[in-house]
Amino acid sequence: MHSLQSLDEKLLHPPLIPHLYGWKRFCVEFLFFGAKEARSCLFVGLFFLSIFIVPKSGIWIIPRYDVLFIIAITIQLWMVYSKLETLDELKAVMLFHIVGFVLEVFKTSANIQSWSYPDFAYTKVLNVPLFSGFMYAAIGSYIIQAWRLFDLKIYHHPPYIFAVITSLLIYINFFTHHYFGDYRWYIAAGVLGLYARTTVVFTPYDRERKMPLLLAFILIGFFIWLAENISTFFGIWKYPNQITSWSMVHTGKWSSWALLVIMTFTITVFLKHIKKTVYIPR
Known part of the structure; x- marks a missing residue:
């Protein structure tokens, strides 16, 4: 616990190297960027590591999905206890869990069957294992x-009301496209206009860098899509075309994840200490 807090302190306030220019600066900044990214993925990394190492048969008499649920709760409680996450942040993470779980229940229902969880579990509710919500919570975490490690600041963020409406439309479309058509690309077009001028400022080492926020959404969505491919390969859940043999998850899911990241980002923005670093033009 203390070692992680010490690591955070070193990442937030790294020892400065004098006369750092050119390729040396690039290497140092890239090293610290990678270290901060890895540290930010603490919950994600530990959770997905458990997916890889927990055998399909489970542990002792406990089914695999139940083991994953216990591990996810344990990691989350440990992060709060060790002050790597605050209670307010935990509330936001649990909201992500609920939002994701509701979506899972709908997507795996008998009428939809977008994907399925084939294994038995005691902690299944409406055919969805409770650990599944933590996969969405991991994005929020x-x-x-x-946000903390990179000292993020958001400039030219759209007014909150527009961001919230867009997020609601994204979430609703995940349900309604099964009945009324898929409007994700119309929503995506609206997102492009809404966040076109928005930039995220981050500090990998000692200088602030910036990038378009839209690019950040796309990149995070891509890495989630990669994680989804790994998870389906290990049989955690399966799409209909993966029942008999594994195949790559359709690239269209990348866009879905990127949109989900936008929704998660919007919820995160409303945390008190984060909202102070979001600047909306008047």
Whole structure:
């Protein structure tokens, strides 16, 4: 616990190297960027590591999905106890869990069957294992941790009301596209206009850098899509076309994850200490 807090302190206030220019500066900044990214993925990394190492048969008499649920709760409680996450941040993470779990229940229902969880579990509710919500919570945990470690600031963020409406439309479309058509690309077009001028300022080492916030959404969505491919390969859940043999998750899911990241980002913005670093033009 103390070692992680010490690591955070070193990442937030690194020892400065004098006369750092050119490729040397690039290497140092890239090293610290990677270290902060890895630290931000603490919950994600530990959770997905458990997915890889927990055998399909489970541990002792406990089914695999139940073991993963216990591990996810343990990691989350440990992060709060060790003050790597605050109670307010935990509330936001649990909201991500609920939002994700509701979506899972709908997507795996008998009428929809977008994907399925084939294994038995005592902690299944409406055919969805409770650990699944933590996969969505992991996205929120990453954003919260990265915000602190990179000292993120958001400039030209759209008015909150527009961001909230867009997020609601994104979430609703995940349900309604099964009945009324998929409007994700119309929503995506609206997102492009809404966040076109928005930039995220981050500090990998000692200087602030910036990038378009839209690019950040796309990149995070891509890495989640990669994680989804790994998870389906290990049989944690399966799409209909993966029942008999594994195949790569359709690239269209990348766009879905990027949109989900936007929704998660919007929820995160409303945390008190984060809202202070978001600047909306008048």
